[in-house]
Amino acid sequence: MNDHLRVGDADRDRAAAVLRSHLAAGRLTGDEFDDRLAAALGAVTVADLRQVLIDLPGPAVTGLPDSGLERSYRRLLAFYPARHRRVHEDEMLAVLMTAAPEGRTRPGLREAADLLGGALRVWCQPARRLSWRGLLGIVAAGTVTGFLGGITVAAASSRPVTSTTLVVIGRSGPGQQPVTSAAVHAYLNRQIAIMRSHQVLARAAEAVRPAVPEQTLSREVHVTPVTDRVVQISVEAPTAAQAVIAASAVAVSYITIATEHLPPADRAGVLDPAATLPEPSFFSTVADSSALGALCGTVLGAFLALAASRQRRRFRIT
Amino acid sequence: MTDSALREPTFLILTALATGARHGYAIMTDVAGISEGRVRLRPGSLYAALNRLLVEGLIEFDREEIVDGRLRRYYRLTDPGAHRLAAEVDRLSRTTAVARQRLKLLTEPS
Secondary structure (H helix, E strand, O other), rough: OOOOOOOOOHHHHHHHHHHHHHHHOOOHHHHHHHHHHHHHHOEHHHHHHHHHOOOOOOOOOOOOOOHHHHHHHHHHOOOHHHHHHHHHHHHHHHHHHHHHHOOOOOOOOOHHHHHHHHHHHHHOOOOOOOOOHHHHHHHHHHHHHHHHHHHHHHHHHOOOOOEEEEEEEOOOOOOOOOOOOHHHHHHHHHHHHHHOOHHHHHHHHOOOOOOHHHHHHHEEEEEEEOOEEEEEEEEEEEOOHHHHHHHHHHHHHHHHHHHHOHHHHHHHHHEEEOOOOOOOHHHHHHHHHOOOOOOHHHHHHHHHHHHHHHHHHOOOOO | OOOOOOOOOHHHHHHOOOOOOOEHHHHHHHHHOOOOOOOOOOOHHHHHHHHHHOOOEEEEEEEEEOOOOOOEEEEHHHHEHHHHHHHHHHHHHHHHHHHHHHHHHHOOOO
């Protein structure tokens, strides 16, 4: 609050009214009141008025700073862009205080909403009229943002690779084969259970390089029957090489553990070795998604630039 | 290229400034008066509009005064602003003329 600011008639009248209320309340004698009233009516600056009321309780006389209402308004005005505040804050505050109904101590809900809405609109307004260079800048910014966004997305979303191998299950004993359909199914299910068993997976996990915990392997292995005698083993891993190694390891581990005791002709075997779909190289993935990002960014930037230029043109040709 | 219509608050602000420079609070009360109390601008909306009109060069600063320790800044129409308002008035009067003529046909069938 600036004590050197000059006061107006409204401020002097307000001070006089305050003095009268203190006279009525018995805080001032008649003589004191007369002296102070003369001083109030002759006040030139805020400091003069303050001196008149210095030992009396009550709010500041001149509705100037220090009032809670003004502080509340300033807090709301803080939502405006700095460049707008530099130019308009003081006059907006003056308008707000002038428009505020007598006796108001806090901004109303609608006033607050109006100020925040105004702030949002000012944030969305361009600081000055856009030149062609500015419009090109918007397009270029869109392109660059889209390009970088595409690279980020490609790098962040490296999907795991699945490798699949087909295994022919072994015979139930030397030269033996389940006969009835129910027996065939029971035998098949037992073999699948063996493939997922702790023994098989632990052995497979040991064989995999770099080493993988058995729990991880157990989570990533999927075993599904293809026919009565053929089972598909799929393993998911971050890279194709790891997936292939893990799928092969599970197949070999099963063959060894389940049918090692059988003659070679009756043992289980790999029908189709582990493989993966050809994996697109990291660079081609990045190139694709960054190009797509740049394209989308350019279109969006052009759209924004077009919107801005339409607004500009609308008002320039009059 | 034809101008698109001014929004009503913008139109009223330009109208308020057509008689001379005014400060923010005076624009608010004048706009309420011109619109017969229908459009009541609040400070947030008023200054968002003034800021846009300044950027578009339709209005400009006139002068500043300090009254009761408070800043009053006056705004005035620029030449483009006056042209813009005149164009809008022409457009509106052409539209109202057509509307009036058609209403007349409606009430006095031949």
